[in-house]
Amino acid sequence: MKTASICTIGDEILIGQIIDTNTAAIARELNLAGIKVAFTLSISDNGNEIEEKLAECLEKTDIVIVTGGLGPTKDDITKSVLKKLSGSERYVENAEQLHVIREILGRRNIEISDINRAQSLVPDKCGIIVNENGTAPCLFFRKEGSILFSLPGVPYEAIAAIPKVISIIRQEYNIESICHRTINTFGIAESVLAKKIEKWEDSLPEGFKLAYLPNLIYGVKLRLSHYGGDNPQYLKTIEKLFGEIEPLLGDAIYGYEEDTLQSVIGKLLSAEVKTLSVAESCTGGTISSLITSVPGCSVYYKGSVTSYSNLVKTGVLGVRQETIDKYGAVSRECVEEMAQGVRKLMKTDFSVATSGIAGPGGGTEDKPVGLVWIAVSSENGTVSGNFIFGSQRKQNIERFAANALNMLRLEIIRTQKK
């Protein structure tokens, strides 16, 4: 199997000012193309370091993908290292990239500067992939049996280049595929899950490997892999093996592969031609933004009210003032009225509502930071429940939202079964 390494360049990663999302995006695509990513690394904007590490990557793996260090500004020094490593003697202007640069700047009414123009200069021994989305072209060259690609650091530009990179790799090598499938679960702790499927896992046939992918917010994914070869039998075996544990996990399985709670909810609602609205307090718009992250959601999604202030709970959603006075805004009674209120306001079949204390402030002994009440309303009535999580605001909001989506999913399924 061909191996790859991914190297991101930039002090901004090493000082932690940005999260590197390119590596995951590139690793994913390489993996799907049947290339094994052996390792990834991030290094500094330092010429000697870049040269040394890239030479090491070229020695250890068949394919090297570099991102970053190609921008127009003075801290970008990767291109001169690529000139040296590729054995180039000089820079040549690439007319196609220059054309794109002119177009991009023209759209923004910016005059082309020397700095911009310099971006179209490429080392003469490098191939180029025109960057349609930015000013720095993608470069590649072969060295000692390996191939190196250099992509821009801006995630959108790097990711847009990947299909062309894969196609060049496919031409270069004869590639074996990796076979894997993923089951996505919500609501079962990793260790409980492990115990449930322990016997099954211990008797997996040779060559098949199980991985647990736990996520604090979105539950545990189980990935079963077989490395090496394009035999359709491996996939059939994985599906048969998964078929054995599905009954053990039941409704905790919300989907497979790229399914998310919100995409699954969209499929369930679309299939039943049902509509949805949302009322959020502590989650502040997060549930709505997750639902609208799914393309085509306008078919089933009508909208939401974020009722951060109690006056919006009463004035817009119709929660009774006496409910808030008697039970507080973070209560079963209030969240049920929020769910009922938004369903009526937006005339939908289903609605989900949250009210809780995300923190860091606002907790009491009775109602600590991390407490959330969630209600789901439909023609079958209103169900509600609560959870208590931790002290971290961001995590709490995300976990509240994920659990609200899961409660909604289970209620749609329960309604279907009736």
Added chain:
Amino acid sequence: MKTASICTIGDEILIGQIIDTNTAAIARELNLAGIKVAFTLSISDNGNEIEEKLAECLEKTDIVIVTGGLGPTKDDITKSVLKKLSGSERYVENAEQLHVIREILGRRNIEISDINRAQSLVPDKCGIIVNENGTAPCLFFRKEGSILFSLPGVPYEAIAAIPKVISIIRQEYNIESICHRTINTFGIAESVLAKKIEKWEDSLPEGFKLAYLPNLIYGVKLRLSHYGGDNPQYLKTIEKLFGEIEPLLGDAIYGYEEDTLQSVIGKLLSAEVKTLSVAESCTGGTISSLITSVPGCSVYYKGSVTSYSNLVKTGVLGVRQETIDKYGAVSRECVEEMAQGVRKLMKTDFSVATSGIAGPGGGTEDKPVGLVWIAVSSENGTVSGNFIFGSQRKQNIERFAANALNMLRLEIIRTQKK
């Protein structure tokens, strides 16, 4: 200056199923503590590979931080490598961690299993930092003049351990600090910014280094650094140098360091005792969730309506049906009525509204995917404008939201000046 490397372990990173956020969080804290992160890497869940790479990290850097590979499930093999590398002979049960394990499982009404119990076993030559937030303890040991820390892979657990890790490092080494400050700008392209400050940049005093940190969504940050030594004069010089470019950048500077558009808006509104509401169409709750990501936002934030359906625009926000019929939902007229409608509905001083086409579907020749109309309403009237971005749904939503926040910020500032 002491150097560090950060090594994440786990196939889930190498196949791109998760984005590694631990590295950035850890790098950031090390950097603030005056430790230079020389490189970071991600490797596979393979015993030999872990051993080889960790030995290399220990050789090349003073401090090695490892995350991942300590969970309760069978694909976690890091601990046995740590046992070997630390020269340990056996595992010993750690009573404190076992206590935490029992407590965590108890809160979830889960009985302790052998798998859980095994997590409290630690190699006898390793120090431990009790993990209060999870079941796997943090381990550390010294080897050949370097120190290695092993943290859990779950981000929240890893990040919670960092202050204790830093404190142990401080005891171990006498650490010089790095001095840097950041200016955050919005709305000026990187190359234009570079041209604006070219002369200033070319004449920076020796030892000071400027970095551009461009972000497609949130603009360009400028970071000026001085490495080495704890001299307060460096900071004064950085502030003086920044003072020279501030007039060149004007309102494009929205803040410094960790300021975000939404945190700055919060400060501006709090200072003026003004309130805010939001009406979202294409951004689907993203603006509201950004605003509520700021702790304490309930002082100025009342709430929002996500009017994904036109019936919600007319029925809840009071947009006139004839406006939608005549101009369409994505128009200056509609978005202005949305802003005015939500401001009236929620009785706030300011409001911001968006209506656009995030894609991938829904575009026309006149109104392409990537078009957004934004309006800001206040007692001084309603201002509006539009932008056209790209074809990527997620990016479009984020850019629409960021530009809406920026338009709101500029309008609050303009109102202040009156």
